[in-house]
Every structure is written in structure tokens, then in C-alpha cells.
Amino acid sequence: MKRLIPTAVITVTIAFLCVFGYKMTERICNTVLSDLEECRSTYKSGDIEAAIKLAEKFEDKWLNEQKPRLATFANHGFLDEITVTNARLTAFCRMDEAPEFYAECYAIEATVKQILEESRLHSESFY
Amino acid sequence: MITTVIRTAILYFLVTVGIRLMGKRQIGDMQPNELVVTLLISEIAAIPLQDTNQPILNGAAAIFILVVLEIIVSVLAMKSFFVRKIISGKSVVIIKNGVIDQQAMRDVRMTVLDLVELLRGQEVFNLSDVAFAVLEVNGDLSVLLKGDAKPVTAKDINLKPDDEGLPLPVISDSKIVDESLKALQTDRSSLGKILKKNSLTVEDVFLMMLDRYGNFSVVKKEKNR
Numbered sequence: 001m002k003r004l005i006p007t008a009v010i011t012v013t014i015a016f017l018c019v020f021g022y023k024m025t026e027r028i029c030n031t032v033l034s035d036l037e038e039c040r041s042t043y044k045s046g047d048i049e050a051a052i053k054l055a056e057k058f059e060d061k062w063l064n065e066q067k068p069r070l071a072t073f074a075n076h077g078f079l080d081e082i083t084v085t086n087a088r089l090t091a092f093c094r095m096d097e098a099p100e101f102y103a104e105c106y107a108i109e110a111t112v113k114q115i116l117e118e119s120r121l122h123s124e125s126f127y
Numbered sequence: 128m129i130t131t132v133i134r135t136a137i138l139y140f141l142v143t144v145g146i147r148l149m150g151k152r153q154i155g156d157m158q159p160n161e162l163v164v165t166l167l168i169s170e171i172a173a174i175p176l177q178d179t180n181q182p183i184l185n186g187a188a189a190i191f192i193l194v195v196l197e198i199i200v201s202v203l204a205m206k207s208f209f210v211r212k213i214i215s216g217k218s219v220v221i222i223k224n225g226v227i228d229q230q231a232m233r234d235v236r237m238t239v240l241d242l243v244e245l246l247r248g249q250e251v252f253n254l255s256d257v258a259f260a261v262l263e264v265n266g267d268l269s270v271l272l273k274g275d276a277k278p279v280t281a282k283d284i285n286l287k288p289d290d291e292g293l294p295l296p297v298i299s300d301s302k303i304v305d306e307s308l309k310a311l312q313t314d315r316s317s318l319g320k321i322l323k324k325n326s327l328t329v330e331d332v333f334l335m336m337l338d339r340y341g342n343f344s345v346v347k348k349e350k351n352r
Contacts, residue, residue: 006148007198010191017188077180 021073025119028066029112032082035061036112039093040105048096055090062086074115081111130179138172141187145194150201158204158215158264164197215264222260225273235262246270292338301330301348311339 035058043051063086067079089104145168149161157165168190175186204211219231221242232242243254245268251257256276261269281288295307297318308314321343322328333348 003148003150003198004202007195010148011195014188014191014195017184021184072182072184074182075180076182080180 022119022121025070025073026116028070029116032062032066032112033109036105036108039089040102043093043098043101048093052090052093055093059086059090070115073119075118078111078115082108085111131176134179134183135176137183138176138186141190142168142172145190148194149197158201160200160214161197164193167193218264218269219262220259221262221268222254222257225255225258227254237262242268292340292342294336294338294342294344296334297337297343298329298332298335300334301332303329307337311337313337 035054039051039054039058042054062082067083070079085104085107089101089108092101092104146165149164171186171189171193175181175183200210200214204214219235221228221231221235221237227239227242232239242260245262246252246254246257246260249268249270251270251272253276256272257270258273259271263269295310296304297307297311298304303315303318305315308318318337321337321341322332325345327345327347331347332345334346335343337343
């Protein structure tokens with residue numbers, strides 16, 4: 001009994017962290033994807049100034065809010081990858097280099113989807 | 128660098144708490160499942176240390192899941208003989224009525240040399256002295272000697288030695304251990320009287336063992352060189 005109480009507490013804590021971690025990762029990743037899409041569509045519409053502002057805001061939000069929160073649950077390698085790609089994205093937006101800008105958008109999208117995929121529970125995870 | 132230092136400290140405390148929760152056991156006394164969990168914990172703890180890309184929470188969760196499973200399995204094993212048999216196996220009688228059970232030895236893949244070595248570990252050098260030998264689940268060999276090979280006990284020669292109380296350390300490195308005094312149902316003033324009677328002070332004593340009958344032994348503290 002002496003050990004069963006801490007065991008129960010640990011089990012509940014881990015279960016809570018699993019659910020909380022999954023929900024938080026999903027929410028942040030979806031926000032990142034929608035922010036990225038907004039930036040991409042603004043750039044596509046030809047409003048470069050607005051796209052630069054969005055890219056800067058996106059980078060700032062990623063560095064100060066989203067990345068630190070995701071770091072508790074997601075692989076730091078992916079997060080660093082997004083940080084570096086994000087910096088290039090803003091630079092390409094400023095230089096109006098469309099192919100490179102879109103390539104960086106796809107790279108961020110792919111990495112975010114990879115983070116989401118890793119946090120999800122599916123049969124592939126077991127083998 | 129600082130990340131590694133902090134992560135190492137965090138994991139050290141987590142592993143210590145985990146092992147403490149599992150309970151006290153020497154490596155040699157572990158059941159097979161406990162040994163597996165201990166090995167796995169040490170391996171898992173190393174992953175977030177080596178790979179700083181891994182969130183420390185992943186390692187901590189894995190460690191604590193193993194601890195939780197280990198505690199659940201040991202509780203089940205305590206309650207159910209069947210579970211105990213599945214998880215830990217069962218002891219095997221290797222020598223029965225002085226006769227080696229060769230089939231049992233083959234079953235546990237034990238050679239005669241292994242058996243002789245284990246017997247020597249039990250201070251038995253003559254196989255013919257053994258009535259029963261049981262290989263326990265943790266790999267130890269328990270031996271029951273034949274009647275004529277058993278050492279003489281006080282009971283055999285009708286002696287009734289005095290009951291010995293358990294000596295406890297009441298002073299350790301010049302500090303009074305109140306827990307021991309409480310267990311011996313005595314107090315600091317009684318201890319002080321014993322010390323005074325023997326011209327000692329608490330500061331003079333490195334170690335003092337006392338039992339409930341008032342018997343004590345003292346190791347004096349060496350003067351600083």
C-alpha cells in the first residue's frame with residue numbers, strides 16, 4: 001500500500017501528460033500551419049509588404065511562444081529545423097525570391113506535419 | 128554543456144526516486160523481472176543524456192512507466208502464486224535426500240562444476256554432507272546439511288544462552304541518534320549517565336552501540352591530526 005499510492009499518482013500524472021502533450025502539440029502545430037498558410041497566400045496575392053510583416057510575426061511567435069511550449073514534448077531536432085527554415089523564409093520574402101520562399105514554406109509544413117505524425121498514436125508506432 | 132549538466136542532475140534524481148520506489152534489493156537478490164527493469168532504466172536514462180534533441184519528459188515517462196509496471200507486477204506476484212510462478216519462476220530441488228537430480232540440473236542448465244562452486248559458496252566442501260539443495264529463483268543455492276554434518280548448536284548440548292538484545296548505534300560521529308534511543312526505550316539522560324559513569328562525553332565518542340539490556344561498546348574518536 002505504501003508504494004501503491006505513489007504508483008497511482010505517477011500513473012495519473014503520466015496519463016495526464018500524455019493527453020495534455022498530445023492536445024497541446026496538435027493545437028500549436030495547427031496554429032503554425034494556419035499562420036504559414038496565411039503568410040503564403042498573402043505573398044501569392046502580391047502584397048509583399050504584408051507578407052514580410054506576417055513572416056516576421058510568424059518567426060517571432062515561433063521563437064517566443066510556440067517553440068518553448070513544444071520543446072517539452074516534441075523532438076528538439078525538428079524544432080531547430082523549423083527555426084532555421086523560418087529565418088530563411090523571412091529573408092526570401094524580403095528579397096522577393098518566390099521559388100525559394102515557397103520551398104521554405106513546404107519545408108516548414110513537412111516538418112510540422114512530421115511532429116504531428118510522431119505525436120499521434122497509430123499502429124506504425126508499435127513496431 | 129550546461130544543458131547536459133542540468134539534464135544529468137534531473138535524470139539522476141528521477142532515477143533515484145524510481146529505484147527507491149521499487150524498494151531495496153541488492154543486485155544479486157533481484158528477481159528476473161526486477162533485474163530487467165533495472166537494466167532498462169539505466170539504458171533509458173542514458174538516451175536523453177546522450178541525445179539532447181530528446182525531450183527529458185520522454186525519458187522520465189519511460190522510467191516511471193517501468194517503475195509503475197514493476198510495482199504492479201510485484202503486487203500481483205505477492206497476491207497470486209500463479210503470477211509469481213510466471214514472473215519469477217520457481218525454485219528447483221537439485222539434491223534430494225543426498226542424491227543429485229541430474230534431470231533437474233539439465234533443466235536449469237547447471238553443470239556439476241557450477242553446483243560444486245555454489246556449494247563451496249555455502250561453505251560445503253563435501254557433496255555427501257548435503258541432504259537437500261534448492262536452486263532459488265534468484266540463482267542462490269540453499270543447502271540443508273545431513274544431520275551428522277550439521278554444526279553443533281546450543282540446543283544440541285542443552286545450553287540456554289542469554290537472550291541478546293539488538294545493539295543499535297546511539298552515538299554516531301559525536302552525534303546522538305535519537306531514533307535509536309527511542310527504539311531502545313531510553314532517553315538522552317540515561318545515555319548521559321552511562322557516559323558519565325565511564326568518564327566519557329558525547330564529543331569523545333565516534334561510535335557507541337547500545338542494546339536494551341544496557342550492554343554497550345564504544346569506539347573513541349581520534350583526535351584531529
